[in-house]
Amino acid sequence: ECGSFPKPTHVPSIAVRVGAVYMLFILTVRAVWRSAEWRTEAMLFRSGLAVCPLNAKVHYNIAKNAGDAGNRTLAVSEYREALRLHSEYDQAMNNLANILKDEGKLKEAEDLLCKAVKLRPDFAAAWMNLGIVLAGLKRHAEAEQSYFTALVHRKKYPDCYYNLGNLYLDEQRYEDAYRAWRNATALKPTHTVAWSNMIIMLDSIGEMEKAETVAQEALSILPMEPSLHFNLANTLGKAGRFAEAEKHFTEAIGLDMKNPVYYTNLGVLYHRWKKYDKAERLYLRALELNPQLQSAKENMALLKRARSRMTGRH
Template sequence: MVLLLSGLVLLFVRWRIMASSAPTFQRVDNPASFADSILTRVLSYSYIYALNGWLLLCPEWLCFDWSMGCIPLVESLEPRLLAVGLFWMTFIALLWKSLSIPSGKGQRSLIMCLAALVIPFLPATNVFFRVGFVIAERVLYLPSVGFCLLVIVGLRKLAMFHGSHRAIQIGYTYVVLLLGIRAVCRSAEWRTEAVLFHSGLSVCPLNAKVHYNIAKNAGDAGNRTLAIFEYREALRLHSEYDQAMNNLANILKDEGKLHEAERLLRKAVQLRPDFAAAWMNLGIVLAGLKHHSEAETSYFTALAYRKKYPDCYYNLGNLYLEQQRYGDAYRAWRNATALKPTHVVAWSNLIIMLDSIGQMDRAESIAQEALTILPQEPSLHFNLANALGKTGRFVEAEKHFIEAITLDRKNAVYYTNLGVLYHRWKKYDKAERLYQQALELNPHLQSAKDNMALLQKARNRIANQQ
C-alpha cells in the first residue's frame, strides 16, 4: 500500500510538472507511433519489444540514440517477423508456465520475476501513451532486475535436471565474465563524444541523428571536411532535418559558399517557421550577399520568435554598421549587451564604431562600463587604449595596452599598437622593441613590418639632421 501510494504521488507530481498535459513528439522521435496502419504499428512495436528482449539477453547492439530510421518500420512479411514470433512465443510460454504450475514457492518466484520484468517496462510500450523514443536503453535498468531473477530461477531448474552442477557454474561464470568485459568496452566508448558517436554507426547506420552528432563533433574540432560529409549524409537519410541544414549552412557560409547556405537556410525556416537560429543565420548570409533589406527582415523574424536573443542583436548591429546606420547599430549592440552583459564582441564593436566616427568620449565611457563587467578582457583594454591614444592621452593608453598584453601575451597586434603609441610618443627604443616582439610572435604581420620601416626612416631623418 505504501509503495502504491508513493507511486501515485510521484505520478501526480510528474503530471503537474508537465502542466497537466502530455508531451508532444515528432515523427522522427518514434516513427512507429505515427504509422497510419494499425498492423504496421502492432508489428513494429512487437519487433521493438523483441529487440529490447535481445538487448537484455545479449547486449551487443548498443547505441546512444535509436531514433530517425535506426529501426525501419515492419510493414510487410519479412525475416524480422521471425524475431517477433519467437519473442511472443517465449513470453506466452513463460506466462502460461507461471500460471499453470502448482501454487507454492516456485510459482511465486516465477510470477515475481515476470512482474519485475514486465511492469517497469509497461510505460515504454506505447500502449498507454506515446513515448518520445524507439529504444531507450535506460528503461531496461529496472526490467533487468526481473530478467536477472528469471535467469537465476532458470539455472536452478536446470540444476535440478542436470547432473553436473559444476558445468552450470562454469557456464554461468563464463557468461558473467563475458558480460563484464562487454560493460567495460561499452564504458570506454562513453569516454569521448567522438568515440561514442562513431560507435553508433555500426549499430544504426541509417540513423540521421548519429551522422548529425558525428558532424557536429567534427565541426567543433575543426574538421570541416568530415563535418560537411556527415551533415550531407544526415540530410540524405532525413531530407527534412532542419537542424542539420542550419549547421551545414553555417559551415558553408564560413567557406564562402553563400548561395548554397542560403538555399539550406530558406528550406530550414520553411520546414520550421519558428526556427530563430536559422532565421538569424539566414540574415547573416543575406548580409554577406549584400541583400540588406532581406537580411534585416530575417533578423527581425528571428527576434519575433526569440525576443531575448543577444547574438541576433549583435549581427543586426553589424548589418547597420555596414550600411553606416550608426545610431541603429549602437542601439542594436546596446540591446545585445543589455541581454548579455558579457557579450565581448558587442562591447568591442561599440567602442570601435564610436572611436571611428570621432565620438571619443562616448567610446571611452562605453569601454569603462564594459570593463566594470569584464575587467579581465584584453580586447576591451586594447580598444580603450586605441581610443585614448588618438586623443593624445598616452599615459592612460600605455596603461591599458600593457594590461591587454599582460592578459594576452600571444597577440602580436597588441604589441604593434603599443609600439605605435611609443612611436608617436617619440620613445623610439621602446617602439622598436615592441615591433620586434610583434614580429617574433607573427613574422607575417604587415602592420608591424610597415611601422618598423617608418621608425627606421624617422631615425635616419633625425640622424641626418644632426
C-alpha cells in the same frame, strides 16, 4: 551403478561461484570495451553508425562532433548524408548552411536556410543565420527582415541583436547599430564582441568620449577581457593620453601575451611618444609572434627612417 558417483553435496555452490566469477568477468570485459568505445563522443557516434548506418540522427551527431572539432570536411559530408536520409532535417540544414556560409558558399547556404524556415517557420536560429547570409550578399533589406523575424520568435536573442548591429554598421546607420549592440549587451552583459564593436565604431566616427565611457562600462563587467583594454587604449592613444593608453595596452598584453597586434599598437604609442627604443622592442616582439604582420613591418620601417633622419641631423 549410480551409487558409484560421489554425492553432489557441494557441486551447486561451486557451480554458482564459478558462474558468478564468469559473469563478473564478462561484465567487466564489456564495461572496459564500452568505456574504450565511448571514450570520446566521436567513437560513440561511430559505434552508433555501425549499428544504424541509415539513421540520419547518427550522421547528424557525427557531423556536429566533427564540426565542433574543426573537421569541416567530415562535418559537411555527414550533414549531407543526414539530409540524404532525411530530406526535411531542418537542424541539419541550419548547421550545414553555417559551415557553407563560413566557406563563402552563400547561395547554397541561403537555399538551405530558406528551406529550413519554410519547414519550421519559428526556427529563430535559422532566421538569424539567413540574415547573416543575406547581409553577406549585400541584400540588406531582406537581411534586416530576417533578423526581425528571428526576434519575433525569440525575443531575448543577444546574438541576433549583435548581427543586426553589424548589418546597420555596414549600412553606416550608426545610431541603429549602437542601439542594436546595446540591446545585445543588455540581454547578455558578457557579450564581448558587441561591447568591442560599440567602442570601435564610436572611436571611428569621432565620438571619443562616448567610446571611452562605453569601454569603462564594459570593463566594469569584464575587467579581465584583453580586447576591451586594447580598444580603450587605442581610443586614449588617439586622444593623446599616452600614459593612460600605455596602462591599458600593458593590461591587454598581460592578459593575452600571444597577440602580436597588441604589441604593435603599444609600439605605435611609444613611437608617437618618441620612446623609440621601446617602440622598436615591441615591433620586434610582434614580428617574433607573427613574422608576416604587415602593420608591424611597416611601422618598423617608419621607425628606422625616423631614426636615420635624426642621425642625419647630427
